[in-house]
Amino acid sequence: MKALDNFYLRQDEPIKSIFFALQEIILSTDKDITHELKYGMPFFCYKGKMFCYLWTHKKHQQPYIGIVEGKYFEQSFLIQEKRSRMKIMLLDPEKDLPVKRIKSIIQQALKLYKTGVVRI
Template sequence: MININTFYIEKKEPVKSCLLALRKIILDIDAITETQKWGMPCFLYKKQPFCYLWIDKKTLEPYILMVKGASLEYPGLEKGNRSKMKIFRVDANQDIPIDIIKALLKKALKLY
């Protein structure tokens, strides 16, 4: 298993900076901790998986994978072919929509 910091460090810019910023936004929420599952950063709330950070293999866009996404309605969330989770894509070449992401995360916390 690779070190969780290695996941971020080995990425190229601007994706690396985007992922690190997303990590900080998520970890700034009270009671969120970080671990690694399936080779990707996993964020836990009360020891339960809350969300993951990953990169789309085709578009190379970073995204936040919401574990309880099926129960979450929010602009910008995509279900795709997933049954339980949804993703929120972030364009690494644009300003990160911090307020939108914080609101999404706060709404998701209410499901726990």
């Protein structure tokens, strides 16, 4: 079993199911997105450049999507905390995933790479 698969399987429910759903949503966004384990967490890369990742917030115990170039986003649902570059989108495990919002932010993040705002 690959380390990446093992990461997902080690998660407790409902976080495991949320992460699997997010994996599917993100990977279906663009054929050039790859998925790998970096720094012990699942990262999604566009043409080899990291653009988002999945993790669980230690304080809130909620899963989240981390947007690597979050500094370019102004949406109120993205949280910066003490990060200079990244912002996160917390997800409530007790509610349905906001799929439209997730797809929108992933597409916006990809656009940064595709338009050259972020160098590939």
